[in-house]
Amino acid sequence: MKKKNQNHIIVPQPGQRRFYGLGIPGVKLEELIGKLIVVEGADGSGRSTQIAQLVNSLETGGHATVQVGLKRSSLVSEELAQAQEGNILSRTTLSLFYATDFADQLENIIVPALKAGFIVLADRYVYTLMARDMVRGMDEAWLKNLYGIAPVPDAVFYLEVEAEELVQRNLSKNATLDYWESGMDLGLSRDMFDSFLQYQTAMQCAFRELQKSYGFTIVNGNRSVQAITQELRKKISAVLAAK
């Protein structure tokens, strides 16, 4: 494994498309003429709301958009959902299963859409997958090699919301906390509320760690929807203006 780029900062740059690592065979980077915009954040961070807003403003502005997310591949999404239900796969296996799901969508949705000049809005990208695995003790260098198949996006926004605020938002929406979003598989605490707080705090640390090498934009997600939308729009216009 190549270690030299481990702490090198790869900041998304307009104009020249590249992969984070060794890339995928058969894809010509210069053909990926669209834009890839990623919104990252925990459940309850306002991701979906912001993406819906962005789709509206981009489409009214005349841009064709495509939305992608995690666990939506035709190849393994069903099996992944079942694996989560039963919590039966060990960590490397689950990690690679998620990577397969990501790669399938990358090659079948993201790459074709970028070739066609679409703006791809990704509801989470490799960073969430990496952060989850890092919290579960997987090696960061191993993850970086694995996700070296990912093209560097044109913009990445991480909506950071305090764990206490996330609890409030999740409870007001679903009245319960999700098993996986609470990191219950880690055995941090038998108490779900407690586990949720600990897990989400650990996830934020992992994101901060990843930010050092991937240089994405951390957005304060504790503010109002409008304030965040405005910030995102401004930054995305700059991305779109750059050729």
Next chain:
Amino acid sequence: MKTFAERNFPGRLIAVEGLDGSGKSTQIYLLKRWLEAEGVRVYFSEWNSSELVKSATSKGKKRELLTPTTFSLIHATDFADRYERHLLPLLRAGYVVLCDRYIFTAFGRDVVRGCPPDWVRGIYNFAVLPDLTFFFKADLEVSLRRILEGRPKLKFFEAGMDMRLSADPYESFRIFQGRILEQYLAMSTEFNFNVIDANQRVEVQQAIVRQIISQGIDLSQFKRTNPLPLPPPLRVNPKSVELEDESLE
């Protein structure tokens, strides 16, 4: 990367690699019989995939949905599942584990499909190296004849049809296997393969393999204190030749 012995595992892993039709499965079966008779705690990994991974893999294969990258990743998922669920506990418990194919199969196959070698190796670097690896090296024509003799129905990916090497599945299979053989030969020194001339008689090969194992592993350490009765031989149809991907269908 280190071997299980170097990582202080109580168990040992012996892997066999080679093309389809090289006779490696026969050799590993005879090896298992010998070790059982010696009273060694031996386990032959049959690579049973878990249902979930199997379901995704066979869906991908049937619908021809896989690219070189997803093909590689879904097989890595399957390997990780077997490795973590199956191999590691046995090796922690002090077994001699026999594996019909190991990570080198993926290294050869995925690189031939165009995946970057460093990427593939990086993904598999969670797997500890075998203590002994035997590579059964048969002439390409001999292996091909053994497989293709009966004109079996070759499956899409197993024939390498996804690489568009040839419109004819048999021709495609030939080219694909030839390229995999090149990869095996290139890895041979790097990973300390014990190269066995698979054009020799079965008995000759087996004698060499047993000798190498006796020299490389102190089998007395792995003997059961209360030997189990010898299990009955497997009823295998001598006509059936195994192809690599069959276990996943």
